[in-house]
Amino acid sequence: MEKTFIILKPDCMEKKLWGKVLDRFADAGFEIAACKMAQLGSELLRTHYAHVADKPFFPEIEAFMSSRPVIMVVLKGDDVINKVRDLLGPTDSTKAPAGTIRGDMGESMMINVCHASDGPETAAAEIARFFKPEEVLG
Incomplete structure (x- = not known):
């Protein structure tokens, strides 16, 4: 069973959208393998x-992502990485169609509700970065 890593970003937390987002993942049949809240x-x-830490826009990302606590989740399920990315829609919320999480709840390229892993290698690295092995169940 495949796993992916999700961050419910500061805009999601501020607007209290975490329940709606997690409901969409649950409705898609995914299970939570790990979950915690932290200030990054x-x-x-x-x-x-x-991959962008040396870019001139990184300080804006850092300020936004550290602006309030976030919820980090490991989801598991069949083809969960691709299916979660489909549920989210494009990274740029202004280009995300209605019916996707970002299309319905996001605002921009950065204020886009969730971060999600983009592939199996990235998912494994991100899960290991944010969770101890014993924190990830199943």
Whole structure:
């Protein structure tokens, strides 16, 4: 059974959308293998966003992602990575169709409700970055 990593981002938390988002994942048949809430710090964000940490817009990402606690979730299910990304819609919420999580609840490229792993290798690395092995069940 495949696993993926999700962050319910600060905009999701501020607007109290976490229940609606998790309901969509549950309705799609996915199970939670791990879940916790945390305030993300600079070092962890710099590691997580290493692919853009040297870009001029990174300080804005860092400020946003550390602005309030987030919920981190490991979901499991058949083809969960692709199916979650389909449920979310495109990263840019302004281009996400109605009926997708980002299309219905997001605002922009950054204020887009959730982060989700984009492939099996990324999912494994992100799960290991945010969870200890014993915290991930099943």
